[in-house]
Amino acid sequence: MDWCCGGKGGFGLVPLLCAPPRFAAREALFPLREWVVRPDFVVGIRLLSTDCWCAAKLGPPGVAVRSFLYSHSMSLSLRFLGTAASRPTVERNVAALALMREGETLLFDCGEGTQRQMMRYHVSFALADVFFTHFHADHVIGIIGLMRTMALQGRTDVLRLWGPRGATRVLRRAEQFGFDRLSFPVEIAELDPDQALRRNGYDLIPFGVDHRGSASLGYALVEQTRKGRFNPELAREMGIPEGPLWGQIHRGNAVSLPDGRRIEPSVLVGPTRPGRRVVITGDTRPCAATTEMARNADLLVHEATFGEEEAARAAETGHSTAREAASVARDADVRRLVLTHFSARYSRDASELEREAREVFANVLVARDGTEIDVPYAERICVEC
Ligand SMILES: [Zn+2]
Ligand SMILES: [Zn+2]
Numbered sequence: 001m002d003w004c005c006g007g008k009g010g011f012g013l014v015p016l017l018c019a020p021p022r023f024a025a026r027e028a029l030f031p032l033r034e035w036v037v038r039p040d041f042v043v044g045i046r047l048l049s050t051d052c053w054c055a056a057k058l059g060p061p062g063v064a065v066r067s068f069l070y071s072h073s074m075s076l077s078l079r080f081l082g083t084a085a086s087r088p089t090v091e092r093n094v095a096a097l098a099l100m101r102e103g104e105t106l107l108f109d110c111g112e113g114t115q116r117q118m119m120r121y122h123v124s125f126a127l128a129d130v131f132f133t134h135f136h137a138d139h140v141i142g143i144i145g146l147m148r149t150m151a152l153q154g155r156t157d158v159l160r161l162w163g164p165r166g167a168t169r170v171l172r173r174a175e176q177f178g179f180d181r182l183s184f185p186v187e188i189a190e191l192d193p194d195q196a197l198r199r200n201g202y203d204l205i206p207f208g209v210d211h212r213g214s215a216s217l218g219y220a221l222v223e224q225t226r227k228g229r230f231n232p233e234l235a236r237e238m239g240i241p242e243g244p245l246w247g248q249i250h251r252g253n254a255v256s257l258p259d260g261r262r263i264e265p266s267v268l269v270g271p272t273r274p275g276r277r278v279v280i281t282g283d284t285r286p287c288a289a290t291t292e293m294a295r296n297a298d299l300l301v302h303e304a305t306f307g308e309e310e311a312a313r314a315a316e317t318g319h320s321t322a323r324e325a326a327s328v329a330r331d332a333d334v335r336r337l338v339l340t341h342f343s344a345r346y347s348r349d350a351s352e353l354e355r356e357a358r359e360v361f362a363n364v365l366v367a368r369d370g371t372e373i374d375v376p377y378a379e380r381i382c383v384e385c
Contacts, residue, residue, distance in 0.1 A: 114142035132163035133282025223275020
């Protein structure tokens, strides 16, 4: 979900106003884990007790006009902000992709006009990180305008820009462009392939791709392993008092009960569960590094600049055809493939690319500007809210 800003903890009046009746009936006041507000008066509330999200569209006085949308904890989604290669067209803007996880927004590439696409598709300007795959102009020029607008908005928080070798030279120039100084610090970091960044709940792993010999990177977001499922019915059956003891057991600690029994966590907690894996290639030929990084991924976002009729041109220019991208997805055994970065000739109608890809890999989608993709857990089970 594309939230603008967030807070943590506390009790909220807002959810009382906007909560759907089922929530309202169940609890008088909602202990909140997090809350988020978007500029268009949407408020989202994550309930501590249910671990679910509720969102509602509010009128200006804070009164619900419409409430909707439940989402399970650990939301993860992508919003395509630009899906054209090289230059914008009427239908498509140049490369940029927002990834939203748990209220945090990461931007991948920032082609010309990205800030306007962010406004159009409700992507937060309160993001802290922009990751660049490489520094061809269609992936980077938009950062100049985005940073200017952030300064006009009075931003003071640091903005971190990440990219392959050469990032410092290019991005410092972008920071210093124009007469005005920015109101916030900009940190620039150069990443080498496989130099994983440990983040809160996930690792972000850059990997080297094959794009005209440049130091281009793809990125994999790999969530850390989650705790196993706690079995509350069994815990109750065994007479283990609900409360802190449950938490201790769930965290993997053996506990001693007042009656002398010792409970090992393995009795009540299932096996650990893998997190999700999302892989974004940036511009590239089909390559082994992508196949390896995308092995069993939940989502692969692969460029597909050309159709088969232009396979030779794809090879010449360091790009992929839709069929080649689909072959990578098939070889890596990913769950879903999304294609992006299309040559202008496919801007209006990319059905040819979709058809060619589908012959190789069935679960494929051709992104448009504004396409939003949710990435559920593989074992996702609908929780009754
Ligand atoms: Zn490009
Ligand atoms: Zn490029």
